[in-house]
Amino acid sequence: MIAPDQILSHNQAQAPEHHTRLQYTEGVLERKGFNPAQIIAQIRAFQIAIPSWALGSGGTRFGRFSIGGEPSNLEEKIEDVGLIHQLNRSANSISLHIPWDIPKDVPALKQLLHHHGLTIDSVNSNTFQDQKDQVHSYKFGSLCHTEAAVRQQAITHNIQCVEYGKQLDSKTLTVWLADGSNFPGQHHFRQAYQRTAESLTAIYQAMPEDWTMLIEYKPYEPNFYSMIIPDWGTSYSFCQSIGKNAQVLVDLGHHLPNTNIEQIVSRLMHFGRLGGFHFNGSMYGDDDLTTGSIKPYQLFLIFHELVDGMSDPEVKNPNIAWMIDASHNTKDPIEDLLQSVNGILSAYTRALLVDRVALSQAQEDNDVVKAEEILRDAFLTDVRPLVAEAMRLAGGAIDPIALFRSAQVRAGLIEKRGKFSTATGL
Secondary structure, three states: OOOHHHHHHHHHHHHHHHHHHHHHHHHHHHHOOOOHHHHHHHHHHOOOEEEHHHOOOOEOOOOEOOOOOOOOOHHHHHHHHHHHHHHHOOOOEEEEEOOOOOOOOHHHHHHHHHHHOOEEEEEEOOOOOOOOOOOOOOOOOOOOOOOHHHHHHHHHHHHHHHHHHHHOOOOEEEEOOOOEEOOOOOOOHHHHHHHHHHHHHHHHHHOOOOOEEEEEOOOOOOOOOEEOOOOHHHHHHHHHHHOOOEEEEEEOOOOOOOOOHHHHHHHHHHHOOEEEEEEOEOOOOOOOEOOOOOOHHHHHHHHHHHHHHHOOOOOOOOOOEEEEOOOOOOOOHHHHHHHHHHHHHHHHHHHHOOOHHHHHHHHHOOOHHHHHHHHHHHHOOOOHHHHHHHHHHOOOOOOHHHHHHHOOHHHHHHHHHOOOOOOOOO
16 A cells, blocks of 8 residues: 555655754763664564554444444455554564454465565464354353363364464464453352363463463453453463463553552563563553553553563563554554554653663662652653654654555555445454
8 A cells, every 4th residue: 555655755755854853862862871773773673563453443332433444354454564564664463363363375374474574473362252153152251161161162262273373373372361250159269260270271281382372361341340360460370380381461451540560560570471562551441542642651661661671681581572452443543553553662762761770779779869860861752753763764654654644545445445344353
């Protein structure tokens, strides 16, 4: 949908203002002792996976407002992620959800992925919905269910997800459980936990040795009295008992209001069990809003802990899988995803600008004000020119959303796919 000469023309038009702002920012950083070129190189290296289910208009329990031109199959979803990556050069993988994204023509899909410079990030299982012709219902749970046949059905589904992932060269399985209870007495907590542990272990043992299992947690919804995996501690305990390639997945929306997520991140990295991130923004709970749109300072503090852990040789944490997990009921989903990638890169860049030597000294001296001001100084730095330059140098657009709009990409998608085309899996 975007020709290379369109990106070149866009960047040429943006160049005068962009270079003025970039030179100023680089001068500020150099005076503080930072190497702007090194920072920009780190931004370019940071890649974020786009989930297949986020490419259509999202919804709530009450309604869904389609925007038109949505991808109706896996091939079209790959094309949309390819477009996002072409615009910002920072989204080089797509995350799949089974059974919404079951691959049919694997050689053709691999060729399409290669054409767009993409890989498959992870495969996500779905035991939170009953599917057509499904033998057993997940109404009362899946991996925790009291009936062995239901648990085995859920185990088999997860193993099948791994098989689909192997076909497309993925090496990660993400497990999120909707299992839980709505009323006191509905579950025997300890037995439900044990059944889940046994089920997860069975899945893990069926995975190739070089695969990773990411175990997600959520304090509420769809069950409101209890969730099988309500917090990072429960996820961590499962990982500890399952095996070294089982890791905790942190979804920023899966926390109660005012939870100190940055401390959770620090703890998990210290334990070597932080395997993945699902980025979004929230006001109340699992709102799935644009990343960085609601609590940008908290996002920065989270990245501060991430960068600190990743740069500490004493921390033995595996490489972290980054992914956006958002819903868009009032925005163009591609524009929202472009905003989210930009928000993530901006928070990451600000975290790179923390004077860690000075901060460590302030912490040792118990100088509370100085320590806080060091963080605030990095957070208040305008890093937009650095992010834009990283995208430009990688072959992307200086302002991806502006180009997306000026090229009338959504109108082109509607013309190609139809006004009433609806994304699968929503």
